[in-house]
Amino acid sequence: MTRHFNLFMVPALAVLAFVFAIPILLLFAVSFWSVKNFRLQPDFSFAAWQRFLTVYGDLTLYTLLVGLLVGLLCTALGFVFAYAARFKAGRFGDLLLVATLITLFGGYLVKIYAWKSILGADGLLNQALMWLGLTDEPLAFLIYSRGAVVVALVHFLLPFAILPIYASLRNVSEATIEAARDLGASGAQVITRIVIPQTLPGLFSAFAFCFLLAAGDYVTPMLLGGTSGSMLGQFVLLEFSTNFNWPAGSALSFGLLFACLVLIAALAALGGRMMRRPAGAVS
Amino acid sequence: MIWRVILGLFLLFMLGPIALVVVFSFGANALIGFPMGGFTLDWYGKLVADTGFHSAFWTSLSAAFSTAILATLTGMLAAIGLMKVTPGATRAVLAALALPVLLPPLVVAIAIVVLFVRGLGLGLGLPVVVLGHILVAQPFVILIVMARLARFDQATVDAARDLGATRLAAFRLVTLPQIASALVGAALVSAAISLDDFIIASFTIGGGNTISTFVWGKMRTTLDPSINAIATILLVLTVGLSALALKVSKYKGQV
Numbered sequence: 312m313t314r315h316f317n318l319f320m321v322p323a324l325a326v327l328a329f330v331f332a333i334p335i336l337l338l339f340a341v342s343f344w345s346v347k348n349f350r351l352q353p354d355f356s357f358a359a360w361q362r363f364l365t366v367y368g369d370l371t372l373y374t375l376l377v378g379l380l381v382g383l384l385c386t387a388l389g390f391v392f393a394y395a396a397r398f399k400a401g402r403f404g405d406l407l408l409v410a411t412l413i414t415l416f417g418g419y420l421v422k423i424y425a426w427k428s429i430l431g432a433d434g435l436l437n438q439a440l441m442w443l444g445l446t447d448e449p450l451a452f453l454i455y456s457r458g459a460v461v462v463a464l465v466h467f468l469l470p471f472a473i474l475p476i477y478a479s480l481r482n483v484s485e486a487t488i489e490a491a492r493d494l495g496a497s498g499a500q501v502i503t504r505i506v507i508p509q510t511l512p513g514l515f516s517a518f519a520f521c522f523l524l525a526a527g528d529y530v531t532p533m534l535l536g537g538t539s540g541s542m543l544g545q546f547v548l549l550e551f552s553t554n555f556n557w558p559a560g561s562a563l564s565f566g567l568l569f570a571c572l573v574l575i576a577a578l579a580a581l582g583g584r585m586m587r588r589p590a591g592a593v594s
Numbered sequence: 595m596i597w598r599v600i601l602g603l604f605l606l607f608m609l610g611p612i613a614l615v616v617v618f619s620f621g622a623n624a625l626i627g628f629p630m631g632g633f634t635l636d637w638y639g640k641l642v643a644d645t646g647f648h649s650a651f652w653t654s655l656s657a658a659f660s661t662a663i664l665a666t667l668t669g670m671l672a673a674i675g676l677m678k679v680t681p682g683a684t685r686a687v688l689a690a691l692a693l694p695v696l697l698p699p700l701v702v703a704i705a706i707v708v709l710f711v712r713g714l715g716l717g718l719g720l721p722v723v724v725l726g727h728i729l730v731a732q733p734f735v736i737l738i739v740m741a742r743l744a745r746f747d748q749a750t751v752d753a754a755r756d757l758g759a760t761r762l763a764a765f766r767l768v769t770l771p772q773i774a775s776a777l778v779g780a781a782l783v784s785a786a787i788s789l790d791d792f793i794i795a796s797f798t799i800g801g802g803n804t805i806s807t808f809v810w811g812k813m814r815t816t817l818d819p820s821i822n823a824i825a826t827i828l829l830v831l832t833v834g835l836s837a838l839a840l841k842v843s844k845y846k847g848q849v
Contacts, residue, residue, distance in 0.1 A: 315683040319675025322668040323691060323732050330729045331694045334705035337713050351712065392604050399597040410605060412840060416786050416832040417612045419793075420809050421825040425611035427813075428618075435614070469608060520696065527698020530792070534813065544700050551704060561708075564701045 342561035351557055359558035363566045367546060371570055374543040377457070378526030378571065381464045385521040386514055388465070389472030394506070396473075397480040398488075408477060415470040423534050426463040430454040430535070455537025463535050464525045471524070472517035479513025480506070515582060519575050526571050543567050616829065619822035637823035647824070650808035654789055657720060657804060661727040661788040662781040668728060669735025669784075670777060676736065677743050692733045702726070703797035710798075718800030726794040731784035738783065738843055742776035779843025786835040789828065 345354040363371075396407040429435045430453040437449040453459065483506055491501050507514070529544030536542065543563060550560035619638070622631030641647045672691070676684045694702055706726055710716045750772070754764040792806035799807060805828055812818045 314679055317675045317678055319671045319678075320687060321671075323672035323736070324687070326668055326725065326728050326732065327691055327694070330706060330725045331702065334709035334713075335701075338701070338705040338708050341708060341712075388604075391600065395597050395601050395604075400601060403601075407601065407605075409837075409840065410609065413833050413837060414608045414612065416790055416836045418790060418806075418825060418828050418832060420806055420813065421615055421829060422611060424809075424813055424821060424825060425615050428614065429611060466607065466611065523696060523698065527700055529700055544698065547700060547704070557708065557712075560704065564698075564704065568697065568701065 338561050339565055342558050342565055344558045346556055346558060349555055356558075359556070359562035360566070362559050363562040367543060367563060367566070370541070370543050370546065371567060374526050374567065375570055375574060377461065377464075377542060378522045379574070381461055381468060381525035382518045382522030384461070384465050385468045385472035386476070386518040389469060389476050389517055390510075390514060392469075393473050393477040393480050394502075396477060397483075398485070411470045411473045411477075415474075419467065420530070422467050423463055423531055426459065426466065427454065427534060430459050430462075454535060455540065457536065457540045459535040460532050460540045460542070463531050464528060467531070468521040468524055472521050475513045475517045475520070476510060477513075479510040483509045511582065515579065518578075522575065523571055526567065612829065615822050616826045618819075619826040623819075637820045640820050641823055641827075644820075646803070647805075647808060650803040650805050653720060653799075653802055654805040657723050657727060657795070658785040658788040660724045661731055662785040664724065665728045665731035665735050665784040666777055666781040669732040669780060670739050670773075672732065673736045673739035673743060676740060688733070688736065691736065694729050695733055699730075699791075699793040702729070703794045706794070707797050718798050720799070720802075722798040722800075723795050723804070724788075726798050727784075727788040727791060730791070730794070731787045734783050734787065735780040738780040739773060739776050742773050742843070746772060776843045779839040782835045782839035782842065786832045786839070789835070790832050 340353075341351070342359050343355050343357070345352050345356045345358060392407075392411075396404045396411075400407055427434070431437070432449045432451055432454065434454065436453060437446075440446045440450065441448075487505055488501055491505050496504070526542075527544055529542060529548055532540050532542040533545055544567075547560050547563045547567075550556045550563060554560075620633055620635070622634045622636070672687075676687060679687075703726065706722065707718065710718060710722055716722075746769075751764050751768050754768045755761070759767065789805065792810060795804045796807045796810060803811070805824065809821060809824050809828070812821050812824075
């Protein structure tokens, strides 16, 4: 009675095909088209890809670095929070999870706007610093900087990291931890040798998701990044709207996507290797 | 003790900025800062009088409502279908359906625009927004409904069929009542996803506004204190819907 397909899946898959698969394939095809006199023409040209590599190479690298940093911060912080919620919070654990689920829907633009109000020249943080007498005039570098973008992105993506990590922490039994403790393992050893190895899949999916969303974001750098904090997503938008260069915008999108996937695949391979190697030391 | 401090700092970081916006939406001062001035409902009053906000509000609500109904339908059917196929096929189909959520929404949104404007020569507008939101919401519906179906006793359906119920009658009388709470939860989550979305809506709406594109317009131009009020309304809607969804469906975030 088990099969590979049935008719119930058709509506959902139809939406996937019509609103995602076909559009994405068309967008990819567009990256080889050309623009003449502001008119888009089907073509087979590598001009857009050349533009991506020559003009946007450095920016792509920087965007990947921001994604990497945000992904790592979210994964590390998400682990600490999920670990505390799972093992240290007792009966408040569920409440913390609900708080996380609620911040997940806290509004994407609302969060960015909140950081703008906190970090701005007449924002809350500057007011507090001046009131404390730590500075005489507002610190201008708090907003419109790379740091502001990273802080806001971590704030936005942290719930996305906490949930998969918490889900995998649920499978770590307290008995194993007790056993390790009884056999003389220190707190740090319990975490590095018992907890982390068992939650690696959760940690990895948390990182991958945060990395992808951070590297692909354009609203946060637009509002908080200023000129120094610009990311590639903004230029995808620029090429599509202001420059009316759809092929370039498309090449930028896919260039970023491929770069992200290569990086994730490399990290996955590295992680797989690390998991296999010192396993003997644990058991 | 140390863990309490750590968790407290986390909650401050996670909830603090959001709480700030809510608190200052009731403050008399135009900017976020202390002292915040007296308590006022002026910013909300301004919104009530703003026709631009009215149309954005109704557009968002109709997008959220349509997304909730349609994504729950496609997602529910897919979840039922997925329970009947091999585990390998389930994993493959789920991965495919989740892909739009994993890619940057900017890329997905632009791809939709390219197909509808250039590929099909159709215009943009609310129906396109809803299609985009269904695409993003349906994997979440599937997860929620499948979590419920996994605990579901198939024997009750078999019993109904043995007693002469048609497939449809067995579904309507036996399956549906048992998964109803999960469906309501899934519909609420879909509505919250639709309301919260900015990127897909901003590309596919064409003319007009949703609440989030309306906020965006204000954020880009002036420092308008009514942003705090709109943000609070949006927050109450999305957080309210998702909290209600959690309660109704008893979903605990299994992914």
